[in-house]
Amino acid sequence: MADTTTVEHVTVIATESLSKRFPRVTALDRLSVDIAPGVTGLVGANGAGKSTLIKILLGLSPASEGRASVLGLDVAKDGSAIRESVGYMPEHDCLPPDVSATEFVVHMARMSGLPPSAARERTADTLRHVGLYEERYRPMGGYSTGMKQRVKLAQALVHDPRLVLLDEPTNGLDPVGRDEMLGLIRRVHTDFGISVLVTSHLLGELERTCDHVVVIDGGKLLRSSSTSDFTQATASLAVEVTDTTDHPDGTKALRTALDRAGLTVQPAGRDADGTPGSDHVLLVDVASEETYDTVRDTIADLGLGLVRMEQRRHRIAEIFRSDDDADASHAPDASHAPDAPDASNAPDGMTKPAGPAGASAHGNGGAVDAA
Amino acid sequence: MPPETVTQQQRADVIHNIGYRHYDGPRLGRAYARRSLFSQSLRGAYGLGRSAKSKVAPMLLFAVMCAPAAIIVAVAIATKVDKLPVEYTRYAIMLQAVIGLYTASQAPQSVSRDLRFKTVPLYFSRPIEAMDYVVAKFAAMASSLFILTGAPLLILYVGALLAKLDFADQTKGFAQGLISVALLSLLFAGISLVVAALTPRRGFGVAAVIALLTISYGAVSAVQAIAWDQGNSGPVSWIGLFSPITIIDGVQTAFLGATSSFPGGVGPGTGTGFVYVLVLLGLIAGSYGLLMRRYRKVGL
Numbered sequence: 001m002a003d004t005t006t007v008e009h010v011t012v013i014a015t016e017s018l019s020k021r022f023p024r025v026t027a028l029d030r031l032s033v034d035i036a037p038g039v040t041g042l043v044g045a046n047g048a049g050k051s052t053l054i055k056i057l058l059g060l061s062p063a064s065e066g067r068a069s070v071l072g073l074d075v076a077k078d079g080s081a082i083r084e085s086v087g088y089m090p091e092h093d094c095l096p097p098d099v100s101a102t103e104f105v106v107h108m109a110r111m112s113g114l115p116p117s118a119a120r121e122r123t124a125d126t127l128r129h130v131g132l133y134e135e136r137y138r139p140m141g142g143y144s145t146g147m148k149q150r151v152k153l154a155q156a157l158v159h160d161p162r163l164v165l166l167d168e169p170t171n172g173l174d175p176v177g178r179d180e181m182l183g184l185i186r187r188v189h190t191d192f193g194i195s196v197l198v199t200s201h202l203l204g205e206l207e208r209t210c211d212h213v214v215v216i217d218g219g220k221l222l223r224s225s226s227t228s229d230f231t232q233a234t235a236s237l238a239v240e241v242t243d244t245t246d247h248p249d250g251t252k253a254l255r256t257a258l259d260r261a262g263l264t265v266q267p268a269g270r271d272a273d274g275t276p277g278s279d280h281v282l283l284v285d286v287a288s289e290e291t292y293d294t295v296r297d298t299i300a301d302l303g304l305g306l307v308r309m310e311q312r313r314h315r316i317a318e319i320f321r322s323d324d325d326a327d328a329s330h331a332p333d334a335s336h337a338p339d340a341p342d343a344s345n346a347p348d349g350m351t352k353p354a355g356p357a358g359a360s361a362h363g364n365g366g367a368v369d370a371a
Numbered sequence: 372m373p374p375e376t377v378t379q380q381q382r383a384d385v386i387h388n389i390g391y392r393h394y395d396g397p398r399l400g401r402a403y404a405r406r407s408l409f410s411q412s413l414r415g416a417y418g419l420g421r422s423a424k425s426k427v428a429p430m431l432l433f434a435v436m437c438a439p440a441a442i443i444v445a446v447a448i449a450t451k452v453d454k455l456p457v458e459y460t461r462y463a464i465m466l467q468a469v470i471g472l473y474t475a476s477q478a479p480q481s482v483s484r485d486l487r488f489k490t491v492p493l494y495f496s497r498p499i500e501a502m503d504y505v506v507a508k509f510a511a512m513a514s515s516l517f518i519l520t521g522a523p524l525l526i527l528y529v530g531a532l533l534a535k536l537d538f539a540d541q542t543k544g545f546a547q548g549l550i551s552v553a554l555l556s557l558l559f560a561g562i563s564l565v566v567a568a569l570t571p572r573r574g575f576g577v578a579a580v581i582a583l584l585t586i587s588y589g590a591v592s593a594v595q596a597i598a599w600d601q602g603n604s605g606p607v608s609w610i611g612l613f614s615p616i617t618i619i620d621g622v623q624t625a626f627l628g629a630t631s632s633f634p635g636g637v638g639p640g641t642g643t644g645f646v647y648v649l650v651l652l653g654l655i656a657g658s659y660g661l662l663m664r665r666y667r668k669v670g671l
Binding site: 058060080081083084085086087088090092093094095096097098099103107108110111112113114115118122125129139155159160191192193 | 390391392393394396397398399400401403404407408411420421422424425484485488489490492493494495496497498499500
């Protein structure tokens, strides 16, 4: 690559109008993106082209047109060399149930070219790093989903790759397991010095883990920017309070009070990541750091009990569904449109013109409610 | 040295070890990965490196396969016979049911599991290509069958030498037997892997392989018997082309000095024998081609 003068400027993955067409669908459509070392999130709905991109990057599927390089190697010519220094963690289950994690990971290490003794040593190290201890000698059939995900991550790391491709690593995990996995992914870069490309359909997850986020939809690049840009546009706070005798409907009282304080508030019937919520949860747009204080003080003034106050996870759909939502089924969104002027920030970096739809993107929490 | 210093030293060591270490050693690449897959599959075919339960079937079948040879040898040594009661080339034909069971149980184990538990995509995310996977699995299955069928021949041979039978005779017979079971191993491995690779369900794979081997053999022997009864000895040797084990029988009858187990012992002559060899090699190559086609599509 041209710009590989310093470590800082090395591009880990570079694609140049990369397209992949199948007889009936276009999986990737002239995708050009450069990914620098660090943790990069690849976000897209199902069928957005994430898996196709990973396949091409591993040199397993030829592109219809365009070029792509991984670690400076051409995917069309050096697939085998790329796969030697890249780790891959698939989205689906891939562990035979009747062998132990140790045996499985040793085998995968050897499949990556590590000599037997090195394979055993690295397996012990890697399994410890992902947090698997005594249970690694037991057959994997008895593992919990969290443990299985750790083994899958371990097999991707065991040969000390320079880049790992993680396909939906938090799939199927409970909130605690998800947080642990995200922490682990962060450590893969900070402690191990391995670059990470991680796919997800939950933008909120990636906000906390990634330095950079790439959003693709329908095989097209929708947005590629540093995580902080995203966070500004999408931060909101879920607040749940108790009812008291003074305020028999505490949620309503809080909403009124927060409205008066100048904050944008919507009810959330359901968390964006699919966990069922209740009518008692309010979503507050975070305008600045002071928003947290305002919310806290307002609740204290009302004398309500605070059940929870947490960063709400945004679904990536909120960003790219904006176009469809405006004219389609989400009529209730219209009611949010006037009170969410800042939401039009969200599609800033998008290639498509967003128009009034931008507002509905932000009000999606409410929309899910209504649906 | 005061004890505190020692523990501090140790603690420092422990903390030091927890850090991530990079790997700077050699990466042995594609050919090594293919060999690793071969040895893992071969070991797996005897349940090694797998659960205790999965060792039972292959080990039991291996024992059943060797037991008659051991008995024959014991009898031969005790009774001082002047030749072994069984030809080397005949042994595998006699025990074809055991070989069939072993093939049916281990071929799906080798490939259906990878499909079912979706381990195949993981392999293809490593330096190997689809071809390496097919070659490694094919070679491992053929080798495991060769061990299964060759071991009793070795017992017979060692026993024959201990019984002081003619060295040249025995060595020739043993070599012919080994060539015959090597061909048998390749043929059975190819056919059974093609069938097993069609389904991720192990049970289906087992049933399909057993069905293919027994039904074809049953049909061929029945038709041969009918033809023989009606005095048509001509077609008998041709009919043998339609089942794997009778193909081996035909080839070794024509070229490896074996006595045919066809009705009336009318195995193929040299001319028909060439057709047998062609069919045999065609089937082996065809299985390889079909497997390649199958795995080129599997991908991630």
